[in-house]
Amino acid sequence: MNKISYPKEVLEKMKEIVDGCMGDAPPYCEATCPMHTDVKGYVNLIAEEKYKEAIKLIREKLFIPGSLGRICAHPCEEKCKREEAFKQAMAIAALKRFVADNYDDESDWDTSIKPENGKSIAIIGAGPAGAQAALDLRRKGYKVTIFEKLTVVGGMMRVGIPEYRLPRNIIDREYSLLEKIGVEFRLGVEVGKDISFDQLRKDFHAVVIAVGAHKGVVIPVEGHDLEGVFDAVNFLREVSLTRKFNIGKKIAVIGGGNVAIDVARSARRVGAEEVHLVCLEPKDQMPAHDWEVEEAEEEGVIVHAGFGPEKIVGKNNKVAGFEIKKCTSIFDKDGKFNPKFDEKNKKMLDVDNVIFAVGQAVDNSFVKVEALETQRGGRFIVNPVTLQTKLEDVFVAGDASGRSVIVIEAMAEGRKAAISVDRYLQGKDMTADREYEGTYETWLETEIKEETDNLPRVKTKQLDPKKRVKGFDEVDLGFTQEQAVEEASRCLKCECKLCMKECIMLNDFCECPKELFQNIIETGEVDPIIPYSCNMCIQCTIACPKDFKMSDRFMEIRKKMVKANNGKSPIKGHKAIDMHQMLGFSKLFNTARPAKK
Known part of the structure; x- marks a missing residue:
């Protein structure tokens, strides 16, 4: 030299x-993925029929590939160049599911951990944020204990996402990795009741709060306190745990997001013969994914787009109807939520129940008000870079911080919290080199060549609508091997x-x-x-x-x-x-x- x-x-x-x-710029999909999964890498391995290599590459970043392959909101697909050019994004999530379902052998899972370091971490919540934090910290040699109020793992991913989208055996199988590497689960233990938050701080070197948004929201419209009015969170939780819910034959659901769609479709499966979905947004502007709305309509859900609640009508203190009115605008000139209505354009829905799917909040009652700062929806105020609270040994991840909306974002927060906890306990700088955590903008610039073929996105097969509303069997049946290779071969290999x-x-x-x-x-x-x-x-x-x-x-x-x-x-x-x-x-x-x- x-x-x-x-x-x-x-x-x-x-x-x-x-x-x-x-x-060295990552592809658009990888930079957009909050967990930075090597999408281009595993998609092209599938195209080459190297399925074992593909699932191994995925598992370098994701411990629940089968779950995410089914329910991830896949922001990566929104940044896909095929989406930009042809409105036909790569079916990234479905490809992940294909290799997870068919080639993910438990004997190949990485169960290695660093030597025990003598320090212990308490994590409150067994959802994706808490589980990811637990996994990362355990791999670094910490003793990790997860405290979960529910008697099952998965958090809101399990009790907020219907079984027809995510079979429970998939969650249990993938979560078993945590047990294999020595993470302790204390299920059915409610912090604040069975053990105090202060006691956790005494017993453990650090605490990660990763509770989900388990409190439903009900808008105080006239009649909201009638018998037969429910919130989405409690409805979905009971349906997830029991496959049952005592509702009438005609139901109205308020909300236009994916949760509202889940409620409407679940209602069909627990006995509702007529389901109305009411949302402020025009149909083409609904927050829910287009395909979710389409699948709901296939199952008989009636969508009243561009309408809002006027009042819930009662009879003998029970729901007897729901009056709605046309929404003319949702936001004011300053961009603030301030819906306006046409008072002359109203209609009455003959329903037995009304379910609000308009938001969720965090139950923070297990912590004393003066101990931690909170904000709207019960969420905790944290340092945005480190997720540390004003109590230096307490960190927050997932719904509890108000910084994540979807499962993959919650997992990224769990990883961020784990990095911070590790640095905190080692006395290292918690803020250095953290600009590329979570989603970021790649510095890659590529153009679609004129000769690029507009290859159509391969669609997965689905269960017939008439059959699927009769139970909770999985609706999406995934790719065949031939379909997976065909779809993976569409990748433009952006670099x-x-x-x-x-x-x-x-x-x-x-x-x-x-x-x-x-x-x-x-x-x-x-x-x-x-x-x-x-x-x-x-x-x-x-x-x-x-x-x-x-x-x-x-x-x-x-x-x-x-x-x-x-x-x-x-x-x-x-x-x-x-x-x-x-x-x-x-x-x-x-x-x-x-x-x-």
Whole structure:
């Protein structure tokens, strides 16, 4: 290695490449995934029919691939280039489910942990946030105990998501990894009742609060206190645990999100013959996913989009009807939620029950009010970077912090909390190098080529609507192997390594130019073979979207090396060339004829 001091202007040109090179930029899907799953990697392994390798790659980041393959809201798909160009995103979640269902062998699971470090952590809540924190901390050698009020694992993922979307055996199987590595579960134990929060702080070195939003919200419209009015959270919990709920034949559900859809579809399965879904938004603006709304309508749910509640009508203190009115606008000119209605456009729904699916809150009653700061919905106020509360040994993740909405986000918060707990107990800086946790914007810039085929998204097969409303059998049946390979083959493999495809030399020495030049800048060292391997063809510059002149940088390095070596090449093999030049210009090898007069 030759250590050389490069002139400022040479270093600045190298730094331009380091700062602008996109060779190390993650694909849009990976950067958008809160857990940074290598989507491009596993999707293309599926396309190559390397299924075992695919599930192994997924499990490097996700311990519940089968669950997420079914219920993840997949923000990654929203950033997919096929979605941008053709409105036909890759079926990323469904592909994850395919390999999880068919090739995820428990004997292949990573059950390794670091040596016990003598410190213990209490986690309140066995939902995805708490479970992820527990997994990460246990792997680092901590003794971890999860306290869960319910008698089952999964938290809101289990009692808030219907069984027809996520079979319970999938959750139990995937959560078994935690037990395999020594995480202790104390189910049916309610903090604040069976054990105090203060006692947890005394017994453990740190506490992670990861309770879900288990409190339903009911809007105080006229008649909201009638018998037969319920909230979505309690309804879904009871249905999830018992597959039963005492409701009438005609039901109204208020809300336009995915939870409202879950309530409406579950109501059909526990005996409701007629289900009305009422939401403020126009149908094409409903918060719920399009396919969720479509599947609900297939099952007979009647959608009243663009309507809001006027009053719940009662008879003998029981629900006897629900009057709704047309919504003309939802937000005011300042963008604040302030719905307006057409008082002349109303209609009455003949229903026996009304279920509110308009929001959820956190039950924080197990903590003294003065101990931790809280905000709207009972959520705890935390440091946004570390998730630490004003009690330095207490951290919060998931719904309890108000910073996550979907399962994959809750898991990312669990991981963030685990990192903070580990650093806190080791006395390390809890804020350093945390800018790429959770979802972030990639610095990748790619364009869809004109010749790119608009290949249609492969759809999974589903259970017939007439059959599925009769019970809680899984609706989505997933991909066949043929479908999975076809769908995976649509991936555009988003990356910027065009120069690497043109240059054999670069592939010999780096993953991308940024890596190579960054190392030179930081160390001042470079093996002479590297700059002398460049044949100055400039194909890398031609391919580079930013036209970086890498051959010029290599030539500058060569010149600097020659100068530092007293005008000689630093390559040992070049001594033969020096000898050839010396002899080639000597009198011994040259003849001269006198000029004619």
